[in-house]
Amino acid sequence: MSLVRHALRWEVGLTVLGLTLFAYMSLASSDFFTSFTLQSLALNATVIGFLALGVAPVIVSGDIDISIAAMLGLCTIVMAEVWQAGVNIWVAALVAVVLGCVLGLANGIFVVLLELPSLAITLGSMGAYTGIAFLILGGSAITSFPSSLITLGSGLAGNAVPWSTLVLLAVAAVLAFLLHRTTFGRAVFAIGANKQASRFSGLAVVRTKLLVFVISGFMSGVAAIFYAGYFNTAQGGLGAEDLLPAITVVILGGVSAYGGTGTIPGVVLALFVLGVLQTGLGVLGFSGQEQTIAVGLTLILALAVSAAARAVRARFAASAARAPA
Amino acid sequence: MTSLRDRVDSLLASLARAPELGLISILVALTVYAAAALPAFRTTGNADQILSNSTIIAILALAETLVLLTRQIDLSVGAELGLCAYLVGSALGHVGGGPPVAILMALGLGAVLGLGNALLVDLVRMPAIIATLATLSIYGGLQVVVTHGSQLYAYQLPHWLTTLYATKWGPLPAFACVALVLVVVLTAGVQMTRWGRDLYAMGSNPEAAGVTGLPVRRRTYEAFVACGALSGFAGLLYAAQYGNVDATAGNGIELTAIAAAVIGGVSLFGGSGTPAGAALGALLLIEIENILAIEKISIFAQELLQGLAIVASVAVYALVRRYSQRLGARRRRLQAAGPLSGAAVVEPAEAHP
Numbered sequence: 303m304s305l306v307r308h309a310l311r312w313e314v315g316l317t318v319l320g321l322t323l324f325a326y327m328s329l330a331s332s333d334f335f336t337s338f339t340l341q342s343l344a345l346n347a348t349v350i351g352f353l354a355l356g357v358a359p360v361i362v363s364g365d366i367d368i369s370i371a372a373m374l375g376l377c378t379i380v381m382a383e384v385w386q387a388g389v390n391i392w393v394a395a396l397v398a399v400v401l402g403c404v405l406g407l408a409n410g411i412f413v414v415l416l417e418l419p420s421l422a423i424t425l426g427s428m429g430a431y432t433g434i435a436f437l438i439l440g441g442s443a444i445t446s447f448p449s450s451l452i453t454l455g456s457g458l459a460g461n462a463v464p465w466s467t468l469v470l471l472a473v474a475a476v477l478a479f480l481l482h483r484t485t486f487g488r489a490v491f492a493i494g495a496n497k498q499a500s501r502f503s504g505l506a507v508v509r510t511k512l513l514v515f516v517i518s519g520f521m522s523g524v525a526a527i528f529y530a531g532y533f534n535t536a537q538g539g540l541g542a543e544d545l546l547p548a549i550t551v552v553i554l555g556g557v558s559a560y561g562g563t564g565t566i567p568g569v570v571l572a573l574f575v576l577g578v579l580q581t582g583l584g585v586l587g588f589s590g591q592e593q594t595i596a597v598g599l600t601l602i603l604a605l606a607v608s609a610a611a612r613a614v615r616a617r618f619a620a621s622a623a624r625a626p627a
Numbered sequence: 628m629t630s631l632r633d634r635v636d637s638l639l640a641s642l643a644r645a646p647e648l649g650l651i652s653i654l655v656a657l658t659v660y661a662a663a664a665l666p667a668f669r670t671t672g673n674a675d676q677i678l679s680n681s682t683i684i685a686i687l688a689l690a691e692t693l694v695l696l697t698r699q700i701d702l703s704v705g706a707e708l709g710l711c712a713y714l715v716g717s718a719l720g721h722v723g724g725g726p727p728v729a730i731l732m733a734l735g736l737g738a739v740l741g742l743g744n745a746l747l748v749d750l751v752r753m754p755a756i757i758a759t760l761a762t763l764s765i766y767g768g769l770q771v772v773v774t775h776g777s778q779l780y781a782y783q784l785p786h787w788l789t790t791l792y793a794t795k796w797g798p799l800p801a802f803a804c805v806a807l808v809l810v811v812v813l814t815a816g817v818q819m820t821r822w823g824r825d826l827y828a829m830g831s832n833p834e835a836a837g838v839t840g841l842p843v844r845r846r847t848y849e850a851f852v853a854c855g856a857l858s859g860f861a862g863l864l865y866a867a868q869y870g871n872v873d874a875t876a877g878n879g880i881e882l883t884a885i886a887a888a889v890i891g892g893v894s895l896f897g898g899s900g901t902p903a904g905a906a907l908g909a910l911l912l913i914e915i916e917n918i919l920a921i922e923k924i925s926i927f928a929q930e931l932l933q934g935l936a937i938v939a940s941v942a943v944y945a946l947v948r949r950y951s952q953r954l955g956a957r958r959r960r961l962q963a964a965g966p967l968s969g970a971a972v973v974e975p976a977e978a979h980p
Contacts, residue, residue, distance in 0.1 A: 366756070418941050419895045421700070421756070425882060426937030433931025440927070538927070542879075546764055549757075559754040591874075595768035598761040606751045 312556035312608065316571040319604075320578055327582030334585045341464055343581040345456055345532060348466040349374070349525050349541070351573045353548035354555070355470075355477055356521025358569050359514045361552055362481070364494040364561025365413060365420035367518045371545035372431035373405045375538070377526035379435045382444035382536035391448045399523035405431060406519020410512040436538035443537035447530050455531015466528050471570070473524065477517075478566035490514060494561030550601050551576055576600070640951045646892030646944060647904045654911055657918070667921045677910070677917050678803035679792060683708075683861050683868065685806045685909035687884035688891065689813055690857035692905040693850045695888060696817070698830040698897025699748065699755035701851065702881050704858040706766035707740045709877030711862030713774055716872050720783035729788065733863035734856040740766060741855015745848040763881070771874040781870030791867045802864065806906060809857070813902040826850060830897025886933055887912050890940045912936070 328335040353370045360367045381398035385391050409427050413420045459465050481487035489510045492500045501507050530536055555572035557564025579600060580593045588596070661668040687704050694701045715733045718724075724732075740762070747758035781789050794801040817823035825846050829836040837843045866872050891908025893900025915936070916929055 412938060412942070416942055416945070418945055422889050422895050422941045423938055425885065425889075426934045426941065429882070429886070429930045429934025429937065431934070433927055433929070433934060436927030436930065437925065440925075546760060549760060550764075553757050559757045589771075591768040591771035594764045595772070598764035598768065601757070601761045602747060602751065602753070605753050605757070609752045 311611075313565065313568050313571055315607075316554075316556070316568065316575055320571060320575040323575065323578045323582060327578060327585065331582075331585045334582055337462070339581060339585060341458065343577045344464050344467040346581065347573050347577040348455075348464070348470055348532065349529050350544050350547045350551060351470045351570075352473070352521050352525035352528065353544055354551040354569055354573060355474055355566065356518040356525070357548060358552045358555070358557055358564065358566065359477075359481060359490055360420075360518050361549075361557050361559065362494045362561060362564050363490045363511055363514045364497060365511070365514075366549075367406075367409060367420065367424045367515065368545060368549075369405070369409060369424040369428040369431055370518060370522050370548060371541045371543075372428040372435070373402055373519055373522035374525045374529060374541040374544065376405065376431045376435040376438075377402050377523045378529050378536045378540060379439050379444075379538070381526055381530060382447075383438060385447070386444060391451050395451070395527045398526045399520060402519040402521070402523020402526065403516050404519070406516045406522070407512065409519070410515030413515065414508055414511040432539065432542070439536070439538050441538070443535055445535045447534055451527070451531045452534060453531075455528050455534075466532065469528075473521075474566055474570050481566055486510060486513065491562060494558075494563075496562075547576065547597065550597060554601055554604055636951075636954055639947055640954060647901065647907060649943075650891060650904060650907045650911065654907065654914065657911070657914060661914075661918050661921075665918070665921050668918065673917065673921075675795070675800045675803075677914050678806075679800045679868070680917070681906075681910045681913040682802040682806040683864050684880070684883055684887055684913065685906040686809060686857055686861040686864070687880065688887035688893075688905040688909045689809055689902050690854040690861070691881075691884050691888045692891075692893050692900060692902055693813070693817070693826065693857075694755070694854045695885075695893050695895060696826040696830045696897060696900065697847060697850050698833060699847070699850065700759065700885070700895070701741075701744060701854050702756065702759040703740070703744060703762040703766055704854065704861075704884055705877040705879060705881035706763050706770060707737055707855055707858040707877075708862040708865055708880060709872075709875075710740065710766050710770045710773070711736050711859035712865040712872045712876050713770060713779055713862075715859070715863055716779045716784055716866040719785050719788065720779065723785060725785075726787065729785075729863055730860065733859040735859070737859020737862065738852045738856040740859070741852040742848070744855065745851035748851065749844055749847055767878070770876070774872075774874040776874065778871055778873035779866070784866060784870065788863075788867045789870055791864075802868070805864070810902055810906045817902055822846070822849075827898055830894075830899070832898075883912065883933070884909075886937050889937055892940075892944055894944070 333339060353374060357367050357370050377398040380401055381394045384397050385394040389397075405427070409420075409424055412418050412423045412427075454465050454469075457465050459468060481490060489500070489505045489507075492503075492505060493507055493510060497507065525541075529541060533540075551572045552564070552569055553559055554575065555564065555569035557569065576597060579596060583593045583596055584590075667673065687708065690704055691701060711733050714736060715729060718732060719729055744755070744759050744762055747753045747762065748755050751758070753761075791801050796804045799807070817826060825836070825841050828839075828841055829843055829846060833843065862877070865876060869876075887909035888900065888905040889895065889908070890911060891900065891904035891906065893905050893908075912933060915932060919926070919929055919932070
């Protein structure tokens with residue numbers, strides 16, 4: 303029960319932080335609270351959002367997948383190549399998503415079936431996937447995707463909200479249902495909290511963990527569609543800079559790096575907080591690197607606050623336990 | 628009389644104890660093959676180049692090993708290297724200074740950056756992978772901020788530094804000598820002192836290490852600070868080797884360093900691996916890169932090969948270790964059963980229905 307309380311508190315804190323930042327940025331610069339700025343905020347967050355949502359279940363299950371950005375790159379490039387070979391763009395998009403699942407499954411097989419450390423394996427597959435992407439495309443780039451894909455990736459629904467944001471929120475809702483309302487989701491949390499105990503209590507540890515890695519690959523494949531639709535280009539090494547922000551979003555969203563806790567709404571809120579922070583700093587005239595520093599500091603600050611809160615609570619609990627005696 | 632099975636078993640067991648042996652055989656085999664097949668590989672100049680080019684990766688891998696042994700990780704070594712390369716390089720350019728000053732500055736600045744990591748891990752209780760992910764973006768961001776988009780050129784650096792890469796000390800390139808000295812020092816420090824045994828103990832079982840009264844917190848600080856200091860030193864060599872230092876210096880090099888350590892048999896789960904193994908892992912990676920370049924195989928294939936090498940080596944180490952553990956367990960059971968039941972040894976624990 304205290305876990306639920308902790309998670310709730312974390313999300314309340316994130317909401318307050320996000321709204322405060324939002325209000326501050328709106329007051330500090332008249333350029334912030336404009337439809338153009340807010341739309342680019344949303345559009346910029348999409349690809350990182352899909353990656354973060356994909357890797358969140360992996361981290362909840364107590365593992366890590368640092369090949370998400372490499373999978374994004376490979377899926378985008380294969381999609382572009384398939385499309386250039388004359389295939390319909392939506393069929394090519396489907397190929398990207400299926401490829402993502404296969405790449406994720408490959409990670410899962412090494413980590414789960416051979417019981418190897420996920421950090422090392424996905425470090426290796428990150429290099430392998432990036433290398434394959436470079437080998438396919440060499441040093442060139444594919445651009446000028448069809449307008450239907452561009453509309454999905456950077457168009458606005460009703461001239462107001464980006465389509466990509468709507469899709470991101472819908473996918474987040476499905477993932478939240480999967481993780482928080484199904485037996486599969488409960489198994490993911492149980493495995494992250496205590497793998498040994500989960501195995502002894504008869505959970506399908508192998509199947510669940512494999513599926514978690516497949517979800518991560520699947521979401522990288524989906525992210526590939528929106529990457530191509532937004533940036534309108536595919537070239538080797540693309541997306542590599544999205545790895546750290548994606549994992550930052552997950553951790554800032556309250557997912558424990560040790561596994562076992564975290565929520566999808568928390569991840570979405572963290573995406574909002576970071577988006578407001580980065581876009582706001584950009585509007586205020588800070589450089590991209592200064593924004594990166596701010597993101598790193600926010601992550602440290604958030605975790606420091608939560609560690610301090612835990613310590614205070616533990617002290618209260620200890621004194622409360624002593625008091626009756 | 629020993630059967631083939633026994634011989635294979637003992638081979639695997641010794642491989643599990645000293646993974647460097649396997650690595651050295653791969654290195655020797657690769658070198659013999661390349662020397663026989665590729666005339667361009669055989670030159671002394673090429674051998675020197677391989678040794679010198681592995682030095683920076685090897686030093687970073689050594690730095691990473693200290694932290695990995697304690698079951699932590701440091702993703703910020705590349706950013707530490709870049710920041711130190713630029714700051715120490717410009718300081719030397721402005722005020723000048725000989726090798727002792729330069730080395731002290733690089734080690735000191737690196738140590739301060741490493742201390743930042745240690746504080747986050749110990750005081751804020753952040754998992755090392757998250758803490759150093761955050762400092763990677765902070766140190767990397769600082770690097771861009773301090774460089775102002777400009778870069779450091781070779782002519783701004785002291786002469787002794789820019790000529791170091793091409794210098795030979797006796798038969799070996801200066802860079803290789805530096806790496807060798809560090810391997811020897813760290814091997815002694817890690818494998819022959821109580822300090823080193825503490826690191827292994829913490830990595831094997833952090834809880835037990837704390838309960839038995841090892842200074843776990845202090846060793847955590849020392850490991851991260853030493854890792855940062857070595858990364859800073861690698862930054863000085865980076866400035867020496869490349870002459871040019873800009874905002875992207877060291878970007879992504881941490882993954883190559885971790886790859887070298889992992890290929891060298893350093894476990895990401897802590898408690899096993901040696902500095903010599905990590906350095907050999909770096910040498911292997913660079914030698915493969917060198918051969919690919921001579922064969923004119925696309926540089927894009929290198930990333931793929933490096934990735935596959937990580938996966939393969941992690942898999943082989945884990946499987947060999949597991950096999951030899953099972954072997955050890957079986958041998959202990961046999962010994963326990965031996966004196967009582969004589970020759971007829973029955974595998975225990977095979978329950979009857």
